[in-house]
Amino acid sequence: MLQLFKGSKTSPLVRTALSQQPSLEQAVAELTQQLAGIGQMDLALVFASSSYASDLPRLLPLLQKQLRCSHWLGACGGGVIGTNAAAAPQEIENGPAISLTLMRLPGAQLSPFQINLNQLPDLDGPREPWMEAVGADPEAGGAMLIWIDPASSGINDLISGLDYGYPAMAKLGGLAGQHSANHGGLFFADQVCSGAVGCVISGAYSLDPVVAQGCRPIGPVFEVAQAQRNVLLELRQGDALQNPLAALQGLIGELPSSDRELLRNALFVGLGKENFAMPNPSAPQVSPFLVRNLMGMDPRLGAIAVADRLRIGQQLQFQVRDGNSSRQELKDLLLLQQQRAEQPLAALLFACLGRGQGLYGEANVDVGLCRELFPDIPVAGLFCNGEIGPVAGSTQMHGYTASWAFLVASPKPTET
Structure with a gap:
């Protein structure tokens, strides 16, 4: 010592x-x-x-x-x-x-x-x-x-x-x-x-x-319903279940064109370290999400690979990164x-x-x-x-x- x-x-x-x-x-x-x-x-x-x-x-x-x-x-x-x-x-x-x-x-x-x-x-x-x-x-x-x-x-x-x-x-x-x-x-x-x-x-x-x-969230907060190690297989939103690619595709249609362009090269995943109530969006906040790279997608399964281990029940939100954000x-x-x-x-x-x-x-x-x-x-x-x-x-x-x-x-x- x-x-x-x-x-x-x-x-x-x-x-x-x-x-x-x-x-x-x-x-x-x-x-x-x-x-x-x-x-x-x-x-x-x-x-x-x-x-x-x-x-x-x-x-x-x-x-x-x-x-x-x-x-x-x-x-x-x-x-x-x-x-x-x-x-x-x-x-x-x-x-x-x-x-x-x-x-x-x-x-x-x-x-x-x-x-x-x-x-x-x-x-x-x-x-x-x-x-x-x-x-x-x-x-x-x-x-x-x-x-x-x-x-x-x-x-x-x-x-x-x-x-x-x-x-x-x-x-x-x-x-x-x-x-x-x-x-x-x-x-x-x-x-x-x-x-x-x-x-x-x-x-x-x-x-x-x-x-x-360096990221900002887009879309709703989901819950991990099914995963294997770092591969995300299914998301839950309320009572609805869907694979992550389907959730992402549904989200894209609601985004402005500027954000849709960002998704090509600047899409990330935010993982909740603990479950939380959504804060007041108008006040500065310390993000409860840990931002991780999206490593790949499997269109056949609708699965997404994330650069971290996932757990069932974990909160998840997609994120984008740009200079202004x-x-x-x-x-x-x-x-x-x-x-x-x-x-x-x-x-x-x-x-x-x-x-x-x-x-x-x-x-x-x-x-x-x-x-x-x-x-x-x-x-x-x-x-x-x-x-x-x-x-x-x-x-x-x-x-x-x-x-x-x-x-x-x-x-x-x-x-x-």
Whole structure:
């Protein structure tokens, strides 16, 4: 178990830097220049694009020669999110980029960890081995940042095990980017590694999750009446039963032409994690659905294959994805976050490679929406091969999602 680290006793501070220099040495020089004179810090988050893949083992030692920080971790990705020297958040989807965020968090409890996915504890055993692997007390509250190497096996077991050991803790992060170098894509201490790395932040600070899945529902909420593993065979709506293709075809006739066009390339399935009453559609809501890819159809049986296991009685609703829907969903969720009494110190974004310009047709939309509502906070993060974030109380691996972690002061305990 790693030793628990308590943050420094001075005032809180979060500073970010961003470089797009093609040379690693030039990028490190630019980053350290932007952060000059910052002093001793508690936690460093490093996000680098895969353009530096062969140089990744040299990155942390170079940074640590210039900057003083107690804990270092992060990941390599297909793109990088950061705040530049002009204080403008940027989504760098292609080309070299390194984003560095340094945090000084007085009163925080920080528990960085590294996990070998080939030696995971037993999911059928006690919780304690999972707690020992992370090294944090579940009773202390807080939230978890986590990044996983995409070449690792046992990713789903890891996520399930972390929920088992820390059921009340939000977990946010993603899969690192793929690259051709003969080493992993994760950063921990002064090393590049594989498996999983992360940090639990508790005590005086925690992380608020905001998970924007980028889809909007169409049509009614159905109930899964018959399924085999991930193959949907029959849906129920009220007392009526029909195969899913028939239900979808009936739905198409009621849609506007713009939505019918979206169905060609942007049709998804939303799975209810628990049954619920339909909310007020005029108010911003956190979606109770987990959005999953539609993998294929069998016209002969009228069946649909979904990228997740199905259960009888589960609620299901078809979903479509487009830039306007994604933009509005994220804005609504950020408005909910803005209503918190405590303003965040920073925002971390772990976004799908399928978002960005490919979704919106323009750059910096996700970070721009954040900056509109939170004008002064630094923004950093990574474009991932899969995004980690909670839906309806359990941690999920997502696609096409923006998984946000807002660094906030923990509520002070009420006096009795």
